[in-house]
Amino acid sequence: MFGTGLLKGLGVTLKHALDTFEDDRESVPDRYKGSLELGNNRRIIQQPIDQEGLLTIQYPEEKRLLPERFRYIPMLIWDSEKHEDRCTACGICAKVCPPQCIWIVRDSDENGKPVTRCSEFYIDAAVCMSCSFCVEFCPFDAIKMNHDYELAVYDRNPQLVYDMEELTVPLEYYAALWPTQYEEEQARRKEEEEQKRKQEEEKAAKAAARAAAKSAAAADESATAAKPKRSAAELQALAKERAAQRQAQAADGGSSDDDAATAKRARMEELKRKAQERARQRKLDAGE
Ligand code: SF4
Ligand code: SF4
16 A cells, blocks of 8 residues: 555654663663773663664764774884884785775885884875785784774874874784684683794704714714824734734644545545445356
8 A cells, every 4th residue: 555665664764762761761771781881971882683672872972882893094003022022024915905905115224124113104004995904914913903993184194194192003913902812812812822832842852862973973083083093013913923823824724624635545545345244245246
């Protein structure tokens, strides 16, 4: 029927109005339960998805509690534990940024040699499209997405071009904004550090074993080298002694050879005699 949809819509609006009226009669309306009071009628509301009644948030006094994965403009992390910027000026984020809104200048030491830190880091927030590619590709967890979306200014340039100072936040700020992700990263980092420590220990143990083997070999070598050399007279005497030993052995060996040959000849004679004896016996047996 013509106008049914309109009547249904008005019915929904009326229901919400009545729910809100009902809710407002309570000392703390449902929509403010669990919200964070900031003073001066300002509060952050954790609006449940199944909330009945008023769904409008009175921005800017009231703001919704943002989900952890909300992202707006990147921020750089200052590691408060190590007291240093996590960024190493590798430039990967600048390379992968689709609209190319990151600009990095690598720092150098007093000799002009490039070092692993930035001297300048800019992001043009007017161009950034909050894609989070820079965060995904950063190998050092040095860049994360900020939740701060109130960035209105009168002039885009240079006010929306953020420098390193404006972009840098302490690690604790990131931990409060992204608690789940922060915990996961900390667990992963701990595991990696543990693995690295084990590898280094194994490496050190192997190096120590190699060094011990090397020093043992060196000690053997020096012991051999330390053996006193024989004098020429001693060597001559030793040679004479060995020659005498050889002669004696040769003499012994000769006499024993002669004895063996004599014994063999005697045995052959004996066998020959026995064979003749047997032949004569056979002739006698045959009556010849
Ligand atoms: S933020 Fe990450 S990816 Fe970008 S330069 Fe620094 S370390 Fe490299
Ligand atoms: S969020 Fe996307 S567009 Fe913005 S700086 Fe990072 S890579 Fe570039």
